[in-house]
Amino acid sequence: MTCKSIPVADLGNPATDEERFRAVHKWAVNNKFVGGFPTFHRERYGTGVQVYGAVLFTAEAAECLDVEKRDLREFSSNEERFRSIDQWASDTKVAAAFPNFIEDEDSTGIMFGTIVLKAGAVLRKLDISEHILRMHTTWTFSDDITSSQRLRSLAQHARGFDRVITCGNLEPQEKADVLAIYQTQVIDHQVNHEPGVNARGGGRVLHINFNVLFPQGDDEIAQTLIHELMHCAGYRHGHITRTSTPEERSVYYNTAPLRAELCIAGRQSLQTSERVCTCKNDSAWIIWAAQVPRSAL
Numbered sequence: 665m666t667c668k669s670i671p672v673a674d675l676g677n678p679a680t681d682e683e684r685f686r687a688v689h690k691w692a693v694n695n696k697f698v699g700g701f702p703t704f705h706r707e708r709y710g711t712g713v714q715v716y717g718a719v720l721f722t723a724e725a726a727e728c729l730d731v732e733k734r735d736l737r738e739f740s741s742n743e744e745r746f747r748s749i750d751q752w753a754s755d756t757k758v759a760a761a762f763p764n765f766i767e768d769e770d771s772t773g774i775m776f777g778t779i780v781l782k783a784g785a786v787l788r789k790l791d792i793s794e795h796i797l798r799m800h801t802t803w804t805f806s807d808d809i810t811s812s813q814r815l816r817s818l819a820q821h822a823r824g825f826d827r828v829i830t831c832g833n834l835e836p837q838e839k840a841d842v843l844a845i846y847q848t849q850v851i852d853h854q855v856n857h858e859p860g861v862n863a864r865g866g867g868r869v870l871h872i873n874f875n876v877l878f879p880q881g882d883d884e885i886a887q888t889l890i891h892e893l894m895h896c897a898g899y900r901h902g903h904i905t906r907t908s909t910p911e912e913r914s915v916y917y918n919t920a921p922l923r924a925e926l927c928i929a930g931r932q933s934l935q936t937s938e939r940v941c942t943c944k945n946d947s948a949w950i951i952w953a954a955q956v957p958r959s960a961l
């Protein structure tokens with residue numbers, strides 16, 4: 665697979681989305697690839713040359729087939745065309761496939777050009793929920809957060825979303841409130857550098873201490889994130905300290921943010937240690953990775 669920027673003029677200045685698919689395919693074939701698809705990224709180089717992004721496949725990764733109309737579900741839009749080809753791929757047990765928007769006709773009827781990706785070229789075909797897709801496209805990350813930190817954060821946010829849906833540890837209203845954060849809100853992510861802090865959250869901003877939190881593993885990351893999102897959804901809890909009574913501790917662990925942590929891995933990350941979440945006001949719920957300084961209580 666190759667990602668390439670192709671001058672628009674070389675593609676024949678395609679005017680519609682369908683034409684752009686056909687143009688990328690034809691360019692790919694003319695340049696010894698099996699096929700490709702446009703990324704819909706466009707850029708103008710310093711030289712004034714406008715280019716379109718494309719992903720191209722070699723013969724090791726893909727093959728081009730004509731699929732007969734009778735083998736496909738009826739479609740009347742581009743989205744339906746993709747769904748129809750995807751269903752065909754699933755029915756015929758190929759790894760994945762997409763249309764190149766080239767149609768041909770022979771004695772048996774219309775044939776639809778299809779790029780079939782080979783099993784070795786497709787790591788995993790995912791059904792990505794619209795909410796997770798939304799998170800990836802609208803949630804923001806400051807420039808000092810690396811791409812791998814961003815992707816790991818989003819993966820663990822997504823895990824929290826999946827778990828909350830089926831989790832028995834949250835009440836229906838609590839679930840609805842935190843799911844609404846994923847579905848309708850934009851969460852901004854910043855870097856936190858406070859010693860001994862996993863994350864600080866409030867409102868619609870999460871400050872993550874990547875150096876402290878990430879080495880603790882995915883369960884702790886997912887639990888910290890869902891706990892903070894429960895605060896974003898308006899749920900609170902009191903404070904506990906080393907000297908808290910069993911009753912006070914029980915109240916703390918039975919609050920929605922702590923029960924949300926149970927949805928991740930069946931345990932609360934804070935229960936077995938002195939790591940707790942503290943708050944001086946609603947704008948700063950701090951999850952401590954280490955012992956909480958007295959000044960924070």
Ligand SMILES: [Zn+2]
Binds near residue numbers: 895
């Ligand atoms: Zn908390």
